[in-house]
Amino acid sequence: MIPGDVTVAPWSRRATWGLRALGIGAAVALAATIWLGLWVTPPDQVQHNLVRLVYVHPPIAWVALYLAFGIAAVSSVLWLWPRTRSRFWDRLAVSAVEVGTVFTALTLVTGSIWGRPTWGLWWTWDARLTSTALLLVLLLGYLAVRRVPGDPDARARRSAVVALVAAVDVPIVHFSVDWWHTLHQGATVLNANLSPTIHGSMAWTLLLGFIAFTLLFAWMIAIRYRIEVLSEHLQDSELDVALHERWAEGAGPQPSPAGGALAVSGRRA
């Protein structure tokens, strides 16, 4: 609970309900994907049951590499652009990066799990793996910058620049790593599977997987955004509490009107 009678939650009832609906939608879509992926769709001729990872791995990668990074880059630019500058973009950027980091890590983990039985290796210096791993480090760098304490405005500016500089690097990394590996890299497992002859139910399940993980991502971003708003409120109110405590000390035995009560409740919180 936030000390004092601060009405946190700049969230309207409608927004709360929207968030809930989004969460339920994501859960239903994920459950349906799992059900279709594990029980309804047939095993693949070549990969047998391993093919079921196709309903998880590409959708996660899509969310991580395109949605999260795209949102982070665009909202960072919009924050840096003086006309569109608002805290909204900064909060959205940090939410996208943080959730995106989880999804990028998951991309590597699910890819690794898939790679072990099919390629016989947990890790290979394949172009996509390498560039995804570098991307993960870039995202972690953003989060490290984010954790540096300081004035929120300077922090927002720093993080926006980091996001932008990293975003510019992504295509360069992609091309360099691609060239680096053109000598060794044949068609990936993924391409073989996504050939036009994909089974009908598999195609639908894959599509549902994409929708499910996109919904999950949207829901997580919204939650993370709310956490950011709440933590900003908390920091502001902590400052208020500290100020009131100092004032109360200065005032001596006389109880200061609102500040004293706030300070007491603040200390308990």
Add this chain to the structure above:
Amino acid sequence: MWRDSVLVAGKDLRIEIRSRVVLHQVVPVAVLVLVLFAFALGPDRSAMVQAAPGLFWVAVLFASVLAVQRSFGLEAPEGARDGLRLSGLDPAGVFLGKTAAVALQLVILEVVLTAGVVVLYGSHVRSYGSIVVAGLAGTFGLAAAGTLYGALAAGLRVRETLLPFLFLPVAAPVLLAGTRAWQSGLGISAGHAGDPWVRLLLVFAAVYLALGVVIFGPLQEAS
């Protein structure tokens, strides 16, 4: 902008000439890295020749972190950073000036390192043109990206640890492309295999120089 950049570069280089920190500390560290790599690889000459281009660029990459830290360390004491910001110099000029100073120091370092690679590892230079072009393009790319991150980390208490963490992954394409270009220049890979990599280095340098010119103003306000 150009006049300001010459001023800033002149200032940084004059400090370097008088203090010789990069020349007396960073260059020896880079050479030491080459020696340490040789210890790690063992006395096998052919392995060293094979690995030389990569080791050269790794040494340059580490040295560039030090050079950038030094470049912004100059301005840490006595509010020199605020002084620079209040001086009315064009931020783009400040960026280009600092980048040029770092790049020039790195070029000197690379000349020493190249001699080191030839002497210590026994590499033979097949095409001077290609290694010089690749070296210059890579150096300007590293200096530009490094200066951006240096300005970002300057003034933060965690700058020494934050800078390499942010800068090295972004500089990874330079390591990759520089190594490939040098492999061709030192005659390890055949023919003109290095040419696309030199182009990539040029693109990297151009992109980060342009980005720095645009973004350095807002960045200075943040630090």
